[in-house]
Amino acid sequence: MQQPQAVHGPCVWRGTDYRNPADWVYTLSAQALADIDRAVRHAREAGLGLDEITPAEFDLPALAGDLATMAEILHSGRGFVRLQGIDRARYSDDELGIILWGLGTHLGIGVSQSQRGDRLGHVQDRGEVGRYYGIGGPIEVHMDPVDVTGLMCLTPAMHGGATPLMSSFAVHNVILAERPDLLPVLYRGFHYGSETVIKGGLPITEHRIPVFNFVAGEPDCFFLPAAIRGPNGEPRDALPAIEREAIDLLQAVADRPDMKIDMLIDPATVQFINNRVILHARSDYADWPEPERKRHLLRMWVMMPAWPKRPPEVQMLRSTDRAGGGIAKAEA
Template sequence: MTGTTIGGIGWTSEYLESAPDVWSLSMTDEDRRLLWTDSLAQRWDEGEAAYAAVRSSVRRSLDAVGFARVRNLISPDASDADLITSLSFILDEVGRAVPQNAQGDLWTILRDRDGDGATELGFHCDTCDLLVLLCLQPAADGGGNTKLASARHVHDIIERERPDLLAMLEEEWTFDRTGRAGRQILVTPILFTQDDGTIGCYYQTRTVRASANLDARQLEALDYLDEVLYRPEIAFGLRLIAGDLLMIRNSRVLHGRSPYVDVPGPEARRILRAWMNER
């Protein structure tokens, strides 16, 4: 199955589990060391071959399935400042960081805030081209896993089962994002065909439900979309371990997070996050 075919028909969780080479690359400890040394120095030398492998794999995976994972990319034991310096240089040809909140932060550390990790984060898209996550410490209880869903596969299921609701999801919806980064009022279809023929998506269930007075048919369309997203063949669970990089193309892949119960101290879950727009 080629990258073009995957992008054209969407993917299932079963397919991703059977073909990790399509979306994942594992770095050796030596290549990680070379990448780290060169990226901190802000020039490519002995780590250039490893960098070329990462760059090629990320681009190929983003084009094929809309997300890319690189295992063992960076040691999570470094300072936050050095991690940001290194990752920014490694990803410079892929995209540039943009503000991800009203405070204008380009990089943030995701961690449990007053027990909010225990609440599942539903499927959604962010208002940037690429979501970048670097796992510094996974949740000790095994939760907090990223969940992914192919917009194309979701589209095809709804088209087959409820074409009347798909037609509604392809209409314009209002997302009121007042006080957040980027555009404050976003009017867009939830599912749509992009210029390259792939199926695109934009969705934030709580935001759209709170942004307008929705009638019964619109609520039915949103409820059906949410139900499809959580079907086992759709929702692909991905557990990141320390040092793993995950990049998600928001226009083609919806993402969420499973709940977790955090623990204090060094075992607490920590994820370094950036929003990027592609170059």
């Protein structure tokens, strides 16, 4: 086990460092918006499925340099980017999904998010217990088991529903300073498994996955509490007290006001985050009374082949879709 030490670099930040949205929001130019419009129209007219939408098919010349910069920010910068300026009223929900997917293909490779083989996840209260994105209300601090998550808002909540972002290694450093005795517990990590994973033929991990780790010298965080709670079918209370304490402290530190950026994602706004260095959550919200106005976001999972590959002993999903990530579609 690696000896805990303070981590430094652009991915280590506090929410107080990014209070000014101008520091992290990219407003699309008229030329970029025109490129996006041409690209989505081409995809529709050609009848392209999501897997057929490639950077060549979704050509964005006015954004090429900016997308390369965004990929660098995700990998070795602050770990999150946001794009705004798309006209929500101009596009259907399906077209906005094409836009999110098309932008994501310029960063990496889109992968499936469930055994159903869905390329775009629908983040909406459907009462789908077992998956964070299928339930309403607040969501605890976690990351997604994929390199990058992309989000696009279709319909915001009536009230609330912010998506706080936190630097996982800023949280690491606070724990190192305040409770260094708990860091070895997080470096040792946890066994992972859930009903969803088991049904997909993916057994509970026999190995522990460290919460804080380094892959090819790069910081790497893996923290998915929903899948920690049920190893071997046992309740979370069955975990040793020191492990529960470490989990609780990590979540409490991440939730401190100075540690997080509380982001509300406006309609047609796009956000990409690096799950290896960013934790996220969701604040409580109130939906509109009309069913068609329920809070609704689209989610894309992206693998980054150019990044150092996580070795098997720090992965939860053993059966993958593409590019070494995602969840393979269940056989009929």
